[in-house]
Amino acid sequence: MNAAVETHHHDALAWPFFEDRHRALGTAIEAWAREHLAHVPHGDVDATCRALVRKLGVAGWLRYGVGGTAYGGHGDTIDTRAVCLLRETLAKHSGLADFALAMQGLGSGAISLAGNEAQKSRYLPRVARGEAIAAFALTEPQAGSDVAAMALAARAEGDDYVLDGEKTWISNGGIADFYVVFARTGEAPGSRGISAFVVDADTRGLEIAERIDVIAPHPLARLRFTGARVKRSQMLGAPGEGFKIAMRTLDIFRTSVAAASLGFARRAMTEALARAASRKMFGQTLGDFQLTQAKLAQMALTIDSSALLVYRAAWLRDQGESVTREAAMAKWHASEGAQQVIDAAVQLWGGMGVQSGNIVESLYREIRSLRIYEGATEVQQLIVGRDLLKAHNAA
Numbered sequence: 377m378n379a380a381v382e383t384h385h386h387d388a389l390a391w392p393f394f395e396d397r398h399r400a401l402g403t404a405i406e407a408w409a410r411e412h413l414a415h416v417p418h419g420d421v422d423a424t425c426r427a428l429v430r431k432l433g434v435a436g437w438l439r440y441g442v443g444g445t446a447y448g449g450h451g452d453t454i455d456t457r458a459v460c461l462l463r464e465t466l467a468k469h470s471g472l473a474d475f476a477l478a479m480q481g482l483g484s485g486a487i488s489l490a491g492n493e494a495q496k497s498r499y500l501p502r503v504a505r506g507e508a509i510a511a512f513a514l515t516e517p518q519a520g521s522d523v524a525a526m527a528l529a530a531r532a533e534g535d536d537y538v539l540d541g542e543k544t545w546i547s548n549g550g551i552a553d554f555y556v557v558f559a560r561t562g563e564a565p566g567s568r569g570i571s572a573f574v575v576d577a578d579t580r581g582l583e584i585a586e587r588i589d590v591i592a593p594h595p596l597a598r599l600r601f602t603g604a605r606v607k608r609s610q611m612l613g614a615p616g617e618g619f620k621i622a623m624r625t626l627d628i629f630r631t632s633v634a635a636a637s638l639g640f641a642r643r644a645m646t647e648a649l650a651r652a653a654s655r656k657m658f659g660q661t662l663g664d665f666q667l668t669q670a671k672l673a674q675m676a677l678t679i680d681s682s683a684l685l686v687y688r689a690a691w692l693r694d695q696g697e698s699v700t701r702e703a704a705m706a707k708w709h710a711s712e713g714a715q716q717v718i719d720a721a722v723q724l725w726g727g728m729g730v731q732s733g734n735i736v737e738s739l740y741r742e743i744r745s746l747r748i749y750e751g752a753t754e755v756q757q758l759i760v761g762r763d764l765l766k767a768h769n770a771a
């Protein structure tokens with residue numbers, strides 16, 4: 377990797393958003409990623425992801441996404457800055473490694489936040505060690521951005537709940553050991569009538585209806601629930617609290633999506649600089665042209681502004697502040713910005729930029745979904761706009 381960009385990364389670690397433990401973590405994960413992620417196979421994504429989860433667990437990195445030291449977590453709450461540093465660094469080296477780490481945190485986040493002791497003891501230590509694969513099942517075919525429109529029903533029957541309906545676009549679908557499923561229990565209309573359940577993958581009546589293939593493949597599936605019976609004890613929090621639990625989980629991990637975007641952009645910058653500095657043309661190098669210098673400067677500005685927004689949001693959250701607006705800004709700017717940075721890197725690489733197997737080509741595919749999931753860009757814009765008006769009207 378290019379020395380200039382590496383210095384750049386370490387400069388960011390000097391920022392006042394971080395404590396010394398974060399600086400040590402940033403350096404350690406960078407060294408680990410270089411050693412372990414140089415050759416991640418992309419052929420069989422299921423096998424690769426299983427292996428990556430195990431490897432990340434053995435190395436101890438998954439502990440940062442789990443809350444509660446008694447349950448294998450690194451701290452008593454999830455350290456947002458640590459999760460962001462891990463995702464940023466892993467994304468620079470391997471999109472699949474970042475995905476594997478992120479999903480352990482997102483898939484078990486609702487248990488860390490709202491689980492009781494029995495639920496936490498049963499699931500979290502295995503998640504932290506990489507022995508159980510987690511998934512977060514919120515989206516449905518008719519309820520994506522408008523998540524409160526979800527229809528999957530959970531009907532109380534004696535000591536059980538019986539689930540009927542579908543979830544789709546579920547990451548780790550097909551390889552997960554359990555799914556945190558949000559379902560309509562009907563205490564009230566809309567978002568107040570939803571509850572959260574942990575559903576083990578081998579529950580009778582739960583099947584993988586379809587595996588979904590996307591431009592940057594990772595395990596993904598549509599799930600079908602047909603009279604799937606789960607014990608009342610598998611409910612997280614109280615009946616009707618599911619929507620709030622989902623939003624609290626996303627509030628932590630949304631900033632980390634921005635951090636992963638930042639990592640992809642940093643890698644694109646490294647690759648762009650390497651190419652600009654070495655590609656000969658018209659009797660000089662590509663980097664000697666002012667048009668190229670302006671492009672590189674724009675990329676660097678986008679990266680630095682994204683980094684500042686990401687770590688402002690992460691730091692604020694770790695101070696116990698509400699970060700709805702800041703996390704939305706970070707996710708919006710870093711994901712859209714990374715797409716532009718990566719596109720510029722592809723352009724600088726010319727024909728090789730679109731050649732399958734080239735790093736900038738894979739980054740171009742990797743970044744695309746991040747502008748859509750965990751709240752599309754338009755949803756983040758609405759969150760920021762509404763929050764501005766709310767603050768204005770309250771003043």
Ligand SMILES: Cc1cc2nc3c(=O)[nH]c(=O)nc-3n(C[C@H](O)[C@H](O)[C@H](O)COP(=O)(O)OP(=O)(O)OC[C@H]3O[C@@H](n4cnc5c(N)ncnc54)[C@H](O)[C@@H]3O)c2cc1C
Pocket residue numbers: 512513514515517519520521522544545546547548590596745748749750751752753754755758
């Ligand atoms: C790779 C991948 C992995 C995913 N993993 C998971 C997962 O693990 N668990 C899970 O539950 N879900 C997951 N999702 C689903 C994801 O959260 C949804 O795709 C997302 O919420 C958008 O929903 P939708 O696809 O139904 O699009 P729609 O809701 O139909 O939105 C389509 C588009 O409409 C626009 N839009 C949305 N709202 C507004 C608005 N108010 N005003 C104007 N325009 C708007 C946006 O541009 C948006 O992209 C994943 C998706 C992808 C692509």
